[in-house]
Amino acid sequence: MALEKVTEIGSIEVLPMGQIQVRTDTVIKEDGKEINRSYHRHVVEPNHNTAKEDQRVKEVAEAVHTKKVKDAWAEHIANAFKA
C-alpha cells in the first residue's frame, strides 16, 4: 500500500475586476487511487505581489493585471469603506 500526497491547483477563477480566486487542492492517493481531497483558497488581487504564486497563477495574473486593471483596482481600494 503506497500513500501519496499531491498538491495541485484545482481552480483559477478570474473575476470582472481582475481578482483571481485560486483553489489549491491537496490530494491523498492510495496506490494511485484518490481517497481524499481537501481545499485551501486564496485571492490574488490586482495589486498583490505574485512572486510566490504557482506558475499558472503567475501567467494568468500577467495576462489579466494590465495597467488599466491595476489603475481601476487602485481607485476601487481608495474608495473602499466610504459608505
Add this chain to the structure above:
Amino acid sequence: MSGIIADNSGRSSGVIATTVVSDPTYLQFPGTQVASADVNRLDDYEEGTFTVTITSTGGTITIATAWDTAHYIKIGRLVHIQGFFSIDSVSSPTTTAYINGLPFTVGGVSAEGSLSSSIATYVNGTLTGSPIPGGVIGYTWSGISYVKLVRGGADSSNNTASFFAAATAVGMGGAYVCSA
C-alpha cells in the same frame, strides 16, 4: 438525476436537480461551481481552509505560523468563516489593523451595500487596557478579500493596530456574501 423534495405532510415542495449523484446519502455539487443566476437555486457547497495574515497601516504584525489557518464553509453565495490566531511578534503597528486572506472576494449586495458584512472579531491584546475597549468589529467591502478592524462602542475609530502585541490572541467568526 433529479428528485422531489417533500415536506413532512408528504406534499412535494420542489424539484431538486443535481449533476452528479454517486451516493443517495449526499447532495453532491461539482468540484467547480456552475453558478446560477436563479435566486431560488442552490448552486454550490464547499468546505476548506485559508491562510490569514494581519497587516497594519504602519509597522508590522506577524502571526505565528502554527496559528494562521482559518476555515470556511461556502453555501451558495454565503461564506461562513472562523479562525483563531496568535500573534508571534509586532513592530510598532499603527492605525488600522486588517485581517487578510479571505477565501473568496466579497460580493456587493447592492450599490448601497458595498459595506457588506460585519465579522465578529475578538482581540485579546497583552497591553494595558486590552481587550480593546468597546470591542472590535470587522468590516468588508465589495470586491476585496480582507477585513478591516475598527473599534466599536463610543470610540468607533480605526485605531486598532496599536493593541496588537506578541502573544495577542485573535478570534474571528462570521459570514459574508461572495460574488458567485
